Amino acid sequence: MRTTVRNAVAGLAVVAATALLTGCGADDKIAEKSVEKAIEDSASDNGEDVDVDIDDDKVTITGEDGTVTWGGTERPKSLPEDFPLPDGEITYAMDGPDGAMVTMDVDDAEEAFDDALAELELDGWKRVSVTESGTAKVAMLQGESESESVMMTADSEAGNISFIVSIGS
Numbered sequence: 001m002r003t004t005v006r007n008a009v010a011g012l013a014v015v016a017a018t019a020l021l022t023g024c025g026a027d028d029k030i031a032e033k034s035v036e037k038a039i040e041d042s043a044s045d046n047g048e049d050v051d052v053d054i055d056d057d058k059v060t061i062t063g064e065d066g067t068v069t070w071g072g073t074e075r076p077k078s079l080p081e082d083f084p085l086p087d088g089e090i091t092y093a094m095d096g097p098d099g100a101m102v103t104m105d106v107d108d109a110e111e112a113f114d115d116a117l118a119e120l121e122l123d124g125w126k127r128v129s130v131t132e133s134g135t136a137k138v139a140m141l142q143g144e145s146e147s148e149s150v151m152m153t154a155d156s157e158a159g160n161i162s163f164i165v166s167i168g169s
Contacts, residue, residue: 066097076100079165084119086112086161099166105159112161113137113154125150 050063058071069076075085076095079102088106106112117139121127128140135157141150147168154161 068094068096070094076102078167080167082123083163083165084116084123085163086116088112088161091160098168099164101162101164103160103162106161107159109154109156109159109161110137113139113152116152116161116163117141120150120152 048063050061053060053062057073058069060067060069072093073090074093075090076093078095078097079085079100085102086104086106088104090102090104092101092103094101104112117127117130120141125141125143128142130137130139132138135155137154137156139150139152141152143149145168147166149166151164152161
């Protein structure tokens with residue numbers, strides 16, 4: 001999918017999914033199907049052929065470049081098996097052909113951040129930057145190629161840590 005179409009469809013999917021997943025009632029399945037069709041039609045208007053499936057807390061869009069899934073609490077399949085995640089509960093995940101995102105609740109976000117940063121650096125990821133502001137920390141790391149990167153954030157007040165991992169294409 002072209003980047004602009006992919007972004008438009010992704011944005012529409014996330015907004016639609018959020019609206020759907022916060023509601024409840026007998027009309028949920030009808031609403032899900034309507035939103036799925038609207039996203040598919042929008043992509044088709046832009047020359048893209050996609051299939052959309054909204055199921056409980058997940059939105060999956062499949063197109064010619066692969067499948068992207070938003071939501072759920074499982075470790076993304078595209079995240080390398082040896083990618084270090086701290087002990088904690090995955091509260092949100094995104095899985096796609098070019099990378100993954102994971103948000104986790106952890107006991108000590110600052111410690112989890114520092115430990116993950118150290119482990120990633122030991123695994124060969126190069127630190128680009130680390131910034132702190134209040135209770136938040138953000139790190140950028142670069143892999144062996146320009147298409148491999150990690151953005152890691154932690155909020156010690158909220159007790160969570162997030163990873164956005166680009167594995168390239």
